[in-house]
Amino acid sequence: MNDVTRTAPWQQLSEHRAEVESTTLRELFAADPERAESLTVSAGDLVIDYSKHRVTDRTLALLLELARVAGVERQRDRMVSGAHVNTSEDRAVLHTALRLPATATLVVDGQDVVADVHAVLTAMGEFTDRVRSGAWRGASGQPIATVVNIGIGGSDLGPVMVTRALRGYHDGPAVRFVSNVDPADLTAALAGLDPASTLFVVASKTFSTLETLSNATAARRWLVAALGEEAVPAHFVAVSTHAGRVAEFGIDPANMFGFWDWVGGRYSVDSAIGLAVMCAIGRERFAELLAGFHLLDEHFRTAPLEANAPVLLGLLGVWYTSFLGAQSRVVLPYANDLVRFPAYLQQLAMESNGKSVRADGSPVGYRTGEIFWGEPGTNGQHAFYQLLHQGTHLVPADFIGFARAGEDLVTADGVSMHAVLMANMFAQAQVLAFGRSAEQIRAEGTAEELVAHKTMPGNRPSTTILAPELTPSTVGQLIALYEHQVFVQGVVWGIDSFDQWGVELGKVQATQLQPAVSGTGPVSTGDGSTDALIATYRSMSKGA
Numbered sequence: 001m002n003d004v005t006r007t008a009p010w011q012q013l014s015e016h017r018a019e020v021e022s023t024t025l026r027e028l029f030a031a032d033p034e035r036a037e038s039l040t041v042s043a044g045d046l047v048i049d050y051s052k053h054r055v056t057d058r059t060l061a062l063l064l065e066l067a068r069v070a071g072v073e074r075q076r077d078r079m080v081s082g083a084h085v086n087t088s089e090d091r092a093v094l095h096t097a098l099r100l101p102a103t104a105t106l107v108v109d110g111q112d113v114v115a116d117v118h119a120v121l122t123a124m125g126e127f128t129d130r131v132r133s134g135a136w137r138g139a140s141g142q143p144i145a146t147v148v149n150i151g152i153g154g155s156d157l158g159p160v161m162v163t164r165a166l167r168g169y170h171d172g173p174a175v176r177f178v179s180n181v182d183p184a185d186l187t188a189a190l191a192g193l194d195p196a197s198t199l200f201v202v203a204s205k206t207f208s209t210l211e212t213l214s215n216a217t218a219a220r221r222w223l224v225a226a227l228g229e230e231a232v233p234a235h236f237v238a239v240s241t242h243a244g245r246v247a248e249f250g251i252d253p254a255n256m257f258g259f260w261d262w263v264g265g266r267y268s269v270d271s272a273i274g275l276a277v278m279c280a281i282g283r284e285r286f287a288e289l290l291a292g293f294h295l296l297d298e299h300f301r302t303a304p305l306e307a308n309a310p311v312l313l314g315l316l317g318v319w320y321t322s323f324l325g326a327q328s329r330v331v332l333p334y335a336n337d338l339v340r341f342p343a344y345l346q347q348l349a350m351e352s353n354g355k356s357v358r359a360d361g362s363p364v365g366y367r368t369g370e371i372f373w374g375e376p377g378t379n380g381q382h383a384f385y386q387l388l389h390q391g392t393h394l395v396p397a398d399f400i401g402f403a404r405a406g407e408d409l410v411t412a413d414g415v416s417m418h419a420v421l422m423a424n425m426f427a428q429a430q431v432l433a434f435g436r437s438a439e440q441i442r443a444e445g446t447a448e449e450l451v452a453h454k455t456m457p458g459n460r461p462s463t464t465i466l467a468p469e470l471t472p473s474t475v476g477q478l479i480a481l482y483e484h485q486v487f488v489q490g491v492v493w494g495i496d497s498f499d500q501w502g503v504e505l506g507k508v509q510a511t512q513l514q515p516a517v518s519g520t521g522p523v524s525t526g527d528g529s530t531d532a533l534i535a536t537y538r539s540m541s542k543g544a
């Protein structure tokens with residue numbers, strides 16, 4: 001496999017780094033009055049300002065050249081046409097097919113995947129229409145008041161994030177989510193629910209995930225205790241790629257919504273895994289969500305690299321991670337309903353690109369993967385922004401804001417609270433980039449001993465993403481924007497962004513430790529620390 005570090009643009013970027021480190025955003029803006037305009041790109045309804053990044057024209061030219069020599073365009077075209085770009089699992093990666101319009105055609109291995117996708121969407125639509133209208137009845141004849149989605153990882157984070165993001169569009173039954181094998185999760189989710197009006201969606205691509213099967217079994221017991229075994233079919237549906245396992249669990253495969261092994265878990269909210277979302281917002285709004293994804297897919301597929309938002313943002317991530325030593329990217333949605341977006345991006349980015357070998361198994365000699373974290377603004381401002389502004393870490397930030405609020409309120413002074421929120425967003429990006437120098441602080445009459453403490457170094461990079469409003473379409477656009485950034489980075493780093501071997505061993509080990517932990521087996525796990533911890537756990541648990 002080609003070593004990207006041997007390519008001319010990578011080597012030139014390594015040398016060029018010093019040039020960028022010796023200048024500041026303040027200087028870059030002073031030198032080019034057009035900078036904001038030239039470093040703003042539109043994608044779908046999103047307007048993305050990347051001018052507050054520590055890059056010059058040359059940096060961008062080299063990064064784009066890096067994308068070209070790494071084969072980003074070729075790999076993108078291979079991915080969307082169904083080539084097996086997930087090489088370690090020998091699978092196609094076709095989440096973009098999930099949002100193709102019904103009129104499109106995509107034949108992969110002799111199979112019309114668009115027809116398959118739309119057949120499932122139609123089945124989901126018919127089912128959710130019945131749930132939402134009250135036509136779907138529980139075993140004792142009651143309509144469904146609450147849908148409980150049981151799933152984890154990609155079978156939870158996407159549905160939970162999107163349902164929360166689209167709170168303003170939620171006109172279906174209440175939706176709750178259970179993911180953790182911690183019994184507290186299911187117990188809390190079931191609190192106050194009436195089994196007679198509760199519908200469970202068991203969402204699992206493999207239908208073999210321990211957490212999900214444990215929660216689904218416990219939920220089934222809860223239901224059967226109240227309504228009897230014969231009530232199960234009216235209260236349990238499944239979303240999976242494994243009809244056999246679904247039937248084994250006792251869910252009628254007629255009540256299963258399928259998808260395919262070419263949909264990665266973290267890329268699956270736009271598949272049948274989004275069933276709980278569709279219950280909440282309805283099939284028309286779900287179609288708008290998919291159309292939003294597709295809009296960005298088309299941008300990614302057709303825009304030239306220098307005007308291609310996921311390419312540019314993905315490359316900036318490579319620049320900070322592999323050349324400037326950044327370890328994380330903070331995501332700051334100035335929209336409270338995007339509260340779960342950072343957690344969603346954690347799985348998307350970190351499970352995809354948290355790898356230290358290339359697709360051919362050779363070790364990478366550079367830093368890969370970005371650590372995503374964040375909280376909605378303005379909450380983060382009163383918690384961790386101190387470190388962003390004056391700390392010693394380089395943390396590129398993504399600000400995400402909306403021009404219109406779904407619903408607005410006014411302050412005591414009659415000012416729009418949404419405008420207050422957005423003023424905070426613009427102010428934070430500005431302060432991060434331009435700071436306030438010691439001279440300026442002094443000129444304000446600050447006591448000399450406080451000047452160093454109050455100095456704001458600035459030169460801290462950020463992207464600002466502005467969208468008209470938080471809608472199903474813009475949520476789809478935002479997700480696709482990040483999916484494709486992750487893809488671009490994976491191609492540049494030469495890694496398989498679509499496997500996740502690193503999560504397997506922990507699952508195996510947990511199963512092996514089970515007897516020791518639950519007290520049915522000897523405490524001899526192979527290492528002293530784990531043995532001692534389990535022994536202490538066992539005696540503590542007896543202590544109560």
Ligand SMILES: O=P(O)(O)OC[C@H]1O[C@H](O)[C@H](O)[C@@H](O)[C@@H]1O
Binds near residue numbers: 207208351500
């Ligand atoms: O949908 P499931 O098969 O239950 O998988 C749920 C999750 O668990 C796995 O361990 C993977 O790390 C995730 O990528 C996946 O989304």
